[in-house]
Amino acid sequence: GELVQWNGEVVEVLSPVFVKGEDGILKRKLVGTIPHTSPKEAMEALDAAVAAYNNGQGEWPTMSVDERIKCMQKFVYLMIQQRDLVIKLLMWEIGKTNGDSTKEFDRTVEYINATIDALKDIDRESSRFQEAEGTIAQIRRAPLGVVLSMGPFNYPLNEIFTTLIPALIMGNTILFKLPKHGVLAHYPLLQAFKEAFPAGTVNTLYGKGSEIISPLMESGKVNVLAFIGSSKVANGLKKLHPKVNRLRAILSLDAKNAAIVTNNADLDVAVSECLLGSLSFNGQRCTALKLIFVQKDVADAFIKKLSDAVAALKPGLPWEKDVKITPLPEADKPGYLKTCLDDAIANGAKIINENGGLTNNSFVFPAVVYPVNDTMKLYHEEQFGPIIPVVPFDSLDEPIDYQINASHGMQVSIFSNDAQEVANLIDPFVNLVSRVNINCQSQRGPDVFPFTGRKDSAEGTLSVFDALRSFSIRSLVATKATDANKQ
Numbered sequence: 001g002e003l004v005q006w007n008g009e010v011v012e013v014l015s016p017v018f019v020k021g022e023d024g025i026l027k028r029k030l031v032g033t034i035p036h037t038s039p040k041e042a043m044e045a046l047d048a049a050v051a052a053y054n055n056g057q058g059e060w061p062t063m064s065v066d067e068r069i070k071c072m073q074k075f076v077y078l079m080i081q082q083r084d085l086v087i088k089l090l091m092w093e094i095g096k097t098n099g100d101s102t103k104e105f106d107r108t109v110e111y112i113n114a115t116i117d118a119l120k121d122i123d124r125e126s127s128r129f130q131e132a133e134g135t136i137a138q139i140r141r142a143p144l145g146v147v148l149s150m151g152p153f154n155y156p157l158n159e160i161f162t163t164l165i166p167a168l169i170m171g172n173t174i175l176f177k178l179p180k181h182g183v184l185a186h187y188p189l190l191q192a193f194k195e196a197f198p199a200g201t202v203n204t205l206y207g208k209g210s211e212i213i214s215p216l217m218e219s220g221k222v223n224v225l226a227f228i229g230s231s232k233v234a235n236g237l238k239k240l241h242p243k244v245n246r247l248r249a250i251l252s253l254d255a256k257n258a259a260i261v262t263n264n265a266d267l268d269v270a271v272s273e274c275l276l277g278s279l280s281f282n283g284q285r286c287t288a289l290k291l292i293f294v295q296k297d298v299a300d301a302f303i304k305k306l307s308d309a310v311a312a313l314k315p316g317l318p319w320e321k322d323v324k325i326t327p328l329p330e331a332d333k334p335g336y337l338k339t340c341l342d343d344a345i346a347n348g349a350k351i352i353n354e355n356g357g358l359t360n361n362s363f364v365f366p367a368v369v370y371p372v373n374d375t376m377k378l379y380h381e382e383q384f385g386p387i388i389p390v391v392p393f394d395s396l397d398e399p400i401d402y403q404i405n406a407s408h409g410m411q412v413s414i415f416s417n418d419a420q421e422v423a424n425l426i427d428p429f430v431n432l433v434s435r436v437n438i439n440c441q442s443q444r445g446p447d448v449f450p451f452t453g454r455k456d457s458a459e460g461t462l463s464v465f466d467a468l469r470s471f472s473i474r475s476l477v478a479t480k481a482t483d484a485n486k487q
């Protein structure tokens with residue numbers, strides 16, 4: 001709840017962009033430093049959030065919806081003043097292009113404004129009385145307590161805010177753990193949080209997740225875990241909570257979304273959408289297409305068009321014009337991607353496009369890999385990078401079987417111009433994933449649509465409307481429906 005001058009140990013934030021040092025050697029540019037906070041400081045932040053919530057009696061949870069909206073509008077106003085700096089930090093810290101960094105910032109502002117509008121609707125609904133079986137009731141939405149919000153490096157601002165903002169505006173108090181990369185991008189907003197909300201309402205955690213999160217969960221004082229990351233980590237965190245069943249979890253987790261290109265597809269559409277779906281932000285999106293099934297009659301033509309399109313992509317620095325391929329923030333990623341490519345080649349696949357997989361410091365040029373099969377790492381691992389594994393198939397049962405046997409179920413994209421064939425594919429997939437895309441790539445937006453997944457892909461649903469419900473509980477004020485009470 002306070003801005004604290006940090007005098008302790010710091011951690012360097014290194015850019016994926018390499019620059020020449022004084023010794024003439026290329027190295028990751030130092031963007032800044034962040035506090036290396038300890039479990040003790042994390043617990044102090046938790047205490048601040050617990051005190052600000054004060055069993056639902058704190059200033060923030062008891063504020064009227066109108067007042068909370070005013071605070072949020074003030075925050076948006078202050079946030080917009082920091083637009084240029086946040087966008088610049090996103091480019092330097094996570095290597096996102098100028099266009100995509102700008103989109104991330106603006107989308108977040110739009111998301112907050114849409115959340116405010118949705119809350120007004122919910123509030124209007126809550127102020128009405130309902131009558132049933134001789135009882136009248138006002139059904140309100142009440143907060144849940146302390147929310148711990150954590151998100152990934154690929155949307156360090158936008159994805160954390162898809163849980164933080166709805167949780168906050170519903171009257172909960174917040175602990176938010178900054179992601180591994182994209183930490184400094186939040187720095188310009190800390191003052192805005194402080195100015196817009198009562199002390200202790202929003203508490204920011206630096207430090208290593210592996211050190212500071214366990215004590216928070218073990219305290220049993222976190223009421224809601226809002227986590228975007230791997231199911232393995234999420235399961236581990238839930239288990240640490242002493243009263244595991246009373247912890248509400250809103251989770252967005254594992255994915256490996258498939259595209260299915262049938263013999264009846266418009267190949268130009270399939271190629272341009274698969275390209276976007278596989279390589280936007282270098283394939284570092286949970287909604288990315290990570291396995292492309294192509295029916296055998298069109299496989300050669302599809303591969304040719306796709307590898308030509310990939311070869312035309314321009315690598316460069318995030319702020320350069322028309323750049324599509326940028327450096328990867330995770331230092332160990334190029335090495336890991338190489339092991340995936342080596343494994344595929346050893347098992348009979350080829351890199352189809354020129355320069356595919358070529359690595360230069362933190363750059364990895366995208367690789368179209370064909371034919372991929374289930375003996376390869378690329379078939380099973382999400383890889384979260386710029387590799388496009390293509391799997392040839394005969395019968396439409398094959399991609400359906402893949403999804404039936406997968407441990408995740410986020411999205412699928414079907415490419416076909418045969419309406420009956422599309423209909424035949426929609427039916428099985430609707431019960432296997434949470435979004436079926438027809439002749440278009442997979443993606444989270446528009447943000448008013450539900451975003452969730454099946455199996456290990458999600459728990460709970462996010463969207464502007466769903467998130468407000470996820471971070472609140474319906475609470476009734478009820479009485480007998482007598483004439484006097486109705487008055």
Ligand code: G3H
Pocket residue numbers: 154155159284285286287442443444445
């Ligand atoms: O990384 C997962 C994100 O939710 C992807 O969002 O589809 O809007 O890029 P997006």
